[in-house]
Amino acid sequence: MGGTFDPIHHGHLVAASEVAAVFDLDEVVFVPTGQPWQKSDRDVSPAEHRYLMTVIATASNPRFTVSRVDIDRPGQTYTIDTLRDLRAARPDAELFFITGADAMAQIVSWKDMDELWSLAHFVGVTRPGHVLNNLGRDDVSLLEVPALAISSTDCRERVEHDHPVWYLVPDGVVQYIAKHRLYRPVAMGAAESN
Numbered sequence: 001m002g003g004t005f006d007p008i009h010h011g012h013l014v015a016a017s018e019v020a021a022v023f024d025l026d027e028v029v030f031v032p033t034g035q036p037w038q039k040s041d042r043d044v045s046p047a048e049h050r051y052l053m054t055v056i057a058t059a060s061n062p063r064f065t066v067s068r069v070d071i072d073r074p075g076q077t078y079t080i081d082t083l084r085d086l087r088a089a090r091p092d093a094e095l096f097f098i099t100g101a102d103a104m105a106q107i108v109s110w111k112d113m114d115e116l117w118s119l120a121h122f123v124g125v126t127r128p129g130h131v132l133n134n135l136g137r138d139d140v141s142l143l144e145v146p147a148l149a150i151s152s153t154d155c156r157e158r159v160e161h162d163h164p165v166w167y168l169v170p171d172g173v174v175q176y177i178a179k180h181r182l183y184r185p186v187a188m189g190a191a192e193s194n
């Protein structure tokens with residue numbers, strides 16, 4: 001499951017868990033983006049913060065792991081490269097790529113879109129406020145997952161305005177955000193302290 005995870009929230013985790021159960025997956029690999037080119041119009045937190053929050057959020061589930069392939073590859077992040085790297089690392093694995101309804105609708109704009117389908121089986125999951133469809137492809141699976149109307153944008157805005165994000169993101173992620181003062185307006189002359 002690829003994502004910017006800025007921050008990772010329970011919508012991501014529930015979707016991944018549901019796909020893992022329904023498709024009987026051995027492992028769900030969360031892949032935080034390095035440089036998400038379609039989010040270049042906004043400030044994205046440093047990759048190491050997003051990576052560490054993803055590690056914290058997934059640590060308690062033995063089937064969940066986190067990959068650094070997109071973070072460690074220089075340049076903008078494209079799923080075509082993600083899938084090639086994962087394939088090279090796991091030549092015998094059957095690969096699935098999990099996307100929410102909003103991301104699924106955008107795939108037509110992704111790099112080398114025509115080649116993506118041969119590299120993984122795509123699973124689109126429902127997301128409140130978005131229409132899910134298979135882009136007219138029989139080889140794309142659609143799955144209804146428990147509806148959690150949570151977005152990373154809303155989580156960031158809540159922190160910025162001093163509203164709680166407890167129970168929207170895992171407890172450890174709440175604590176990580178507070179410790180590193182993520183999503184807070186930067187005070188003049190202030191530097192991050194540990």
Ligand SMILES: Nc1ncnc2c1ncn2[C@@H]1O[C@H](COP(=O)(O)OP(=O)(O)OP(=O)(O)O)[C@@H](O)[C@H]1O
Binds near residue numbers: 098103153
């Ligand atoms: N609440 C949710 N339910 C189902 N899928 C989700 C949900 N939130 C995100 N996803 C899916 O998870 C993947 C990664 O999403 P991403 O990290 O961009 O989170 P986001 O909440 O959409 O972030 P932002 O608000 O910053 O755009 C995408 O495929 C997205 O569609």
Ligand SMILES: O=C(O)c1ccc[n+]([C@@H]2O[C@H](COP(=O)([O-])O)[C@@H](O)[C@H]2O)c1
Binds near residue numbers: 002031039077079
């Ligand atoms: O390959 C592309 O061109 C491409 C364009 C936009 C998004 N993606 C991937 O889609 C996943 C979800 O992205 P996002 O921006 O919704 O967090 C993540 O793995 C991205 O790398 C991929």
